[in-house]
Structures are given as structure tokens and as C-alpha cells.
Amino acid sequence: MFSKLRLGPLVFALAALGAVLVPFAGIDTYGIFSGQLNAPGTLNVLAIIFVFCTLALGYDLLLGHLGYLSFGFALWYGLGMYLTNWGMAWAAAPYFVALLGALLVSGIAAVIVGFVSFKVRGIYFSIVTLAFAQTFYLFVSLDPLHISGAEEGLPLNSDQVPDLFLGVINARNVYWLAFGLLASVALLYYWITRSHIGHMWRAIRENEDRAELLGVNTEALKLGAFVASSLVAVAAGAVAILLVGGVSPHEASAFFSLDILIMVILGGRGRLPGPLIGGAVYGYLRLRLPDFAGSELVATMPGWLGNLFAEPAFVLGIIFVVVVLLLPNGIGSLGMKSRTAD
Amino acid sequence: MDAVTNLSGGALAYASILFLISCGLTIIFGLLDVLNIAHALFIIIGAYAAWLLMESMTGIDDLTLRFLVSCILASLVSCVFAVLMERVFIRNIYGNHLRQILITLGIAIAGQAAIGVMFGFSPKVFPLPTTMDGRFDLGHIHIGKANVVIIGTAIVAALLLLAFLKYTRYGLIIRAGSENRPMVRALGINVDKSFGIVFGIGGLYAGLGGALSSVYFPGITPKLGIDLLIMCFVVIMLGGRGNIIGSIVSSLVVAMLVVFGTYSVAPGVGEIAAFVLLGLVMLRPSLRGRAG
Numbered sequence: 001m002f003s004k005l006r007l008g009p010l011v012f013a014l015a016a017l018g019a020v021l022v023p024f025a026g027i028d029t030y031g032i033f034s035g036q037l038n039a040p041g042t043l044n045v046l047a048i049i050f051v052f053c054t055l056a057l058g059y060d061l062l063l064g065h066l067g068y069l070s071f072g073f074a075l076w077y078g079l080g081m082y083l084t085n086w087g088m089a090w091a092a093a094p095y096f097v098a099l100l101g102a103l104l105v106s107g108i109a110a111v112i113v114g115f116v117s118f119k120v121r122g123i124y125f126s127i128v129t130l131a132f133a134q135t136f137y138l139f140v141s142l143d144p145l146h147i148s149g150a151e152e153g154l155p156l157n158s159d160q161v162p163d164l165f166l167g168v169i170n171a172r173n174v175y176w177l178a179f180g181l182l183a184s185v186a187l188l189y190y191w192i193t194r195s196h197i198g199h200m201w202r203a204i205r206e207n208e209d210r211a212e213l214l215g216v217n218t219e220a221l222k223l224g225a226f227v228a229s230s231l232v233a234v235a236a237g238a239v240a241i242l243l244v245g246g247v248s249p250h251e252a253s254a255f256f257s258l259d260i261l262i263m264v265i266l267g268g269r270g271r272l273p274g275p276l277i278g279g280a281v282y283g284y285l286r287l288r289l290p291d292f293a294g295s296e297l298v299a300t301m302p303g304w305l306g307n308l309f310a311e312p313a314f315v316l317g318i319i320f321v322v323v324v325l326l327l328p329n330g331i332g333s334l335g336m337k338s339r340t341a342d
Numbered sequence: 343m344d345a346v347t348n349l350s351g352g353a354l355a356y357a358s359i360l361f362l363i364s365c366g367l368t369i370i371f372g373l374l375d376v377l378n379i380a381h382a383l384f385i386i387i388g389a390y391a392a393w394l395l396m397e398s399m400t401g402i403d404d405l406t407l408r409f410l411v412s413c414i415l416a417s418l419v420s421c422v423f424a425v426l427m428e429r430v431f432i433r434n435i436y437g438n439h440l441r442q443i444l445i446t447l448g449i450a451i452a453g454q455a456a457i458g459v460m461f462g463f464s465p466k467v468f469p470l471p472t473t474m475d476g477r478f479d480l481g482h483i484h485i486g487k488a489n490v491v492i493i494g495t496a497i498v499a500a501l502l503l504l505a506f507l508k509y510t511r512y513g514l515i516i517r518a519g520s521e522n523r524p525m526v527r528a529l530g531i532n533v534d535k536s537f538g539i540v541f542g543i544g545g546l547y548a549g550l551g552g553a554l555s556s557v558y559f560p561g562i563t564p565k566l567g568i569d570l571l572i573m574c575f576v577v578i579m580l581g582g583r584g585n586i587i588g589s590i591v592s593s594l595v596v597a598m599l600v601v602f603g604t605y606s607v608a609p610g611v612g613e614i615a616a617f618v619l620l621g622l623v624m625l626r627p628s629l630r631g632r633a634g
Contacts, residue, residue, distance in 0.1 A: 069440065069443075116621055116624070116625060119624055119625055120624050123371075123375075123377050123439075123443075124579065124624065126377070127377075127575050127576070127579050127620070128620065128621060128624055130572065130575065131576065131617035131620050131621060132617070132621075134572055134613070134617060135613075135614050135617050138610035138613055138614060139610070139614075141610075142608070142609050142610040144608045144610070144611075254568060254572060255568065258379075258447060258451065261444075261447070262447070262448075262451070265444055304459070304460065307459045308455075308456060308459050311455045311456075311458070311459050312455075313451055313452070313454065313455035313458075314452050314455035314456055314459065316451065316452075317448050317449070317450075317451035317452025317453070317454075317455060318448075318452050320444075320447070320448035320451065320452075321431070321445060321448035321449060321452065324441055324444045324445050324448060325431070325434070325435070325445070328441060
């Protein structure tokens with residue numbers, strides 16, 4: 001156990017160093033990615049995977065540590081995307097200023113949404129968060145004020161984005177930005193879950209009434225976890241618009257909220273490696289599986305079966321059911337000493 | 343005034359569909375504490391099975407009869423699926439609500455994707471029998487014939503379900519189990535046996551709701567399941583867990599809000615009003631009943 005604790009930070013540091021150096025590595029990926037490891041397309045896929053990992057880390061503060069199951073987490077990711085883009089379009093604010101504005105507005109929104117949602121516990125909390133997220137989703141997808149581009153979404157407002165982050169040539173800069181965000185959020189996650197606050201979050205997860213009775217300020221701690229996790233998602237959304245070149249309502253939908261839940265459960269909740277593994281597995285399957293539809297392996301299968309296995313949602317759903325049944329602590333628990341399933 | 347009465351027909355039909363889906367959902371929630379996300383899959387299994395049967399059973403010339411047979415068979419398909427799902431997956435992880443919810447989520451996602459791959463993601467239009475086309479005119483009031491069929495089916499289904507819960511032994515166990523499961527267990531009654539029945543009812547009714555929603559909506563897509571399910575979550579939260587009468591009332595309230603909000607303001611306003619109502623009910627503990 002002690003050797004694992006010592007090894008952990010070393011492994012993470014080496015992985016981080018490797019990730020930073022990827023844009024310099026012109027290595028063939030043998031079909032794992034569509035091109036060389038440092039090709040702009042590959043860097044884009046990797047950066048989106050980093051965004052998913054960031055999102056999963058944020059969600060895990062709420063699910064893994066506080067023990068609250070949200071069905072509406074995509075709201076914050078969507079807010080990060082739309083608010084940043086609106087800030088750049090309407091206030092003509094430079095990208096990073098728009099990002100700060102989005103964080104500020106979403107922070108206030110998170111306090112209000114959290115306050116209402118924490119009036120109830122358990123599955124009722126899940127439904128109330130879903131209702132909030134669905135309200136925003138309907139607002140942007142039906143677009144009554146003609147500001148969000150309805151189902152089509154909006155293209156990235158590139159006038160306000162620094163040139164450094166635009167175009168195929170600068171794919172590596174956006175990659176580093178996404179990695180920088182992931183690394184900072186991972187460090188924050190590591191620090192806060194080991195701090196006093198993290199311990200009290202888990203006390204609430206284990207038994208909220210007992211924690212409250214022992215004098216823990218559960219209201220403030222819960223709201224703190226909610227706001228922190230929301231802001232992580234807002235930042236992830238703001239970076240994502242640079243990677244996907246725009247915003248679309250799907251990223252704020254209930255489907256995406258459930259996808260974030262899937263990421264965390266796949267990897268395993270409550271420990272740093274879990275959301276990272278889950279985000280990576282999810283992101284890789286979602287982004288790469290459709291490309292395998294034309295591959296030789298798929299061609300040997302009957303048509304419908306091949307189509308089925310090239311559909312990311314199907315494969316993810318099956319993997320998810322298998323993981324929940326056989327690995328209750330997620331894929332991340334494979335290498336660890338077995339802990340009892342909760 | 344005419345607009346209001348004419349819209350009421352649509353609102354009642356929408357309420358009927360919401361009720362057919364929510365009643366199983368709320369019984370499962372009441373008895374097992376599991377929010378069955380796979381209900382979204384039951385809905386689209388019913389809808390697509392009905393569509394497929396309607397297209398393929400060319401042996402039955404009478405379209406009205408073919409519609410009837412399609413709806414019944416589609417509900418049964420969904421029912422069988424629900425019972426199998428409970429047997430294979432839910433039953434293996436007793437007592438762990440989060441894992442049960444997650445399993446139903448995974449099944450819903452994989453199933454929806456599979457249906458999307460098999461039938462395509464574009465809307466499928468249901469061939470409506472001519473006998474159900476058009477509308478009844480009662481003076482100033484017009485109501486679509488299809489809507490009358492949907493409403494009538496839901497009323498019959500609701501009465502059957504209430505009778506089942508009130509007069510049968512299993513109904514009694516289900517009602518008692520929703521109230522206090524440990525107590526029923528302590529009295530030596532195996533509540534777990536009724537779980538399969540509860541899922542069967544859920545699948546049957548949600549499949550019927552799905553089959554009928556393919557008549558109510560202009561076309562069916564794999565997304566329909568989750569979209570309807572989200573409104574049904576609101577219905578069962580407002581109606582109270584395990585409460586059938588409650589979900590009848592809240593189906594009506596939610597459907598009125600959605601249909602009239604869409605008509606008088608803009609699409610989406612009605613849904614948002616229903617969410618606001620849910621938020622208000624959750625904020626007022628006195629209105630919340632046993633919500634936790």
C-alpha cells in the first residue's frame with residue numbers, strides 16, 4: 001500500500017511529462033489514431049479527451065466525494081460553451097475575459113441552482129438538477145430569442161480568440177491549453193479531496209444526518225462542492241468550443257449529462273485515476289469508433305452487426321452494463337487491491 | 343374559448359400517454375426505490391414494435407384491426423423485455439439502488455442506440471388507419487379520433503391497474519411494499535417475488551404508451567423515449583412515489599401546462615413551467631409528501 005502511494009505521484013508526473021511532449025512526437029500510431037501521434041487531428045482528439053477527463057473530475061467531486069447523483073451536469077458544460085461564446089459576440093470581450101465572465105455568471109447560477117436542489121436528497125436531487133438542465137437545454141435548442149442558433153448551434157466567434165489558438169497549425173497550442181486545464185483541475189482535485197473539506201464531504205456521503213449532528217456545516221459544504229464542480233465544467237466547456245469550433249445544444253442535453261455520469265462510473269468514482277480513465281475510455285470510443293465502421297474487422301461481420309459495433313452509444317452502453325455488474329468500483333479498480341463494493 | 347376546448351383533446355391524449363408511462367415507473371420507484379431509466383427503452387420498443395407490425399402484418403387487410411393487434415403485440419413485446427431485464431440484471435444486484443439505476447441507464451443507452459442502428463435515426467411515420475383519421479365534431483368542439491382512442495385506452499388501462507392493485511393478492515403486496523417494505527418482509531411475505539410482476543406491468547403499460555405515442559406524435563425517433571421519460575419523472579415526483587391516483591392528476595397537470603404553454607406562448611415554455619412547478623413543490627416540504 002505504501003509503495004503504491006509513493007509510486008502514484010511519480011506515475012502521474014511521468015504521464016504529464018509525456019502528454020506535454022506529445023506534440024513533438026512524430027510517431028506512427030498504427031491505426032489507434034487516424035494519423036501520426038502529433039498530427040493536428042490526433043492532437044484534437046486527445047485534447048477533447050482531456051476536456052472529458054476534466055469534466056469527469058469535476059463531476060466526481062459531487063458524485064464520488066459528496067455522494068450526490070446529478071442528472072443535470074451538462075448544464076454547466078453547456079453554460080461554459082454558450083456564455084463564453086456570447087461574451088465574445090455581444091460584449092466583444094477577448095476570449096479569456098469572456099471565460100472569466102462565464103465563470104462568474106455560472107458561479108452565481110450554481111449557488112442558486114445548488115440552493116434549490118439541495119432542498120431534497122437522493123433521487124429527488126437528481127430529478128431537480130435534471131429539470132434545471134433541461135430548462136437551459138430547451139432554451140438553447142428551441143431558441144425563442146434567436147440568440148443560440150437553435151438545433152444547429154453557433155459557430156465559434158473567432159474574432160475574439162487569440163490567433164495562437166486558431167487554425168490547424170495551432171492545434172498544439174489548444175492541446176496544451178486543454179492539458180493545462182486538466183492538469184490544474186487534477187491537482188486541485190488531489191488537494192481538495194485530501195483536505196479537511198474533502199474529509200467532510202465524504203462524511204456527508206456516508207451519513208449526512210450524523211455529519212450535521214456532529215456540527216459539520218453541511219449546507220455550506222454541499223453548496224461548495226456543487227459550485228466547485230460546476231465551475232470546473234464551465235471551464236471545460238469554454239476550452240471545448242476552441243476544439244469543436246462552436247457550440248451545439250447536444251452538449252447541454254440530458255443525454256450528455258448521462259454520458260458524464262457514464263464516464264465517472266466507467267473509471268470508478270471517488271479516486272483521482274477513476275474519472276481520468278473513464279473520461280479517456282469514453283472519449284476514445286465516442287470519437288474513434290465511428291471511424292472503425294469502414295475497417296476490415298467490421299467488414300467481416302454481417303452489415304447490421306458491423307453498424308451496431310460502430311455505434312459508440314451501443315458499445316458504451318454494453319461496456320457500462322458489464323462494468324457496473326462486474327467491476328462496481330470501475331475500470332480504475334482493476335490494478336488496485338480489492339475494496340468492498342458499496 | 344373554442345381553441346381551449348379543442349386543445350383540451352390533445353392535452354388529454356398527451357396526459358394519457360404520460361400516465362401510461364408513469365404508472366409503471368411510479369410503482370417500480372415506490373416498491374424498489376429504483377428510478378428505472380430503462381423505461382425510455384420500453385417506450386421505444388413499444389413504439390417501434392407497433393410501427394414494424396403495422397408495416398409488416400399485411401395479412402390483416404382491415405387496418406383498424408391491424409392497428410389493434412399491433413398495439414397489443416407491441417405492449418407484450420415490451421412487457422416480455424421488461425420481465426427478462428428484471429430477471430437477468432436487476433435481480434442480481436439487490437439492495438443497491440445506485441447500481442440498479444446505473445444498470446437501467448446502461449441498458450437504456452445501449453438499447454436506444456441499437457434501435458437507432460436498426461431503424462435509423464430519422465422519424466418514422468405511423469400509418470394511421472382511416473377510421474382513426476379525422477375528428478369528431480360535437481357542435482363547436484372538435485376532437486381528433488386518434489386522441490379519443492388514446493384517451494379511452496388510458497382510462498381502461500388505469501381502471502384495470504387500480505382494480506389489480508386493489509383486489510388481487512399481488513396488488514396488496516405491492517401496495518403494502520411501497521408503504522413499508524421491511525415490515526412486509528418481517529411478516530413473512532416475499533416482496534421480491536412481486537418485483538418481476540411490477541416490471542412486467544411497467545413494460546406492458548410503457549410499451550402501450552409508446553405504441554400510442556406513435557399515433558399522437560407526427561413521427562417516432564429513438565430519442566422519443568428519453569424525451570417522454572423526462573416529463574414522466576416530473577409526473578411521478580409531483581404525484582408522489584408509488585401513487586397511481588397522484589400520477590393521474592399530475593399527468594393531467596403536466597400535459598395541460600405543456601400543451602397550453604406551447605400553444606399560447608412558445609414551444610418549450612410549457613415544459614419549463616412544469617419544471618418550475620416541480621422546483622416549487624420540492625421547495626415546499628408541506629407539498630412534498632413523502633419525497634424525502
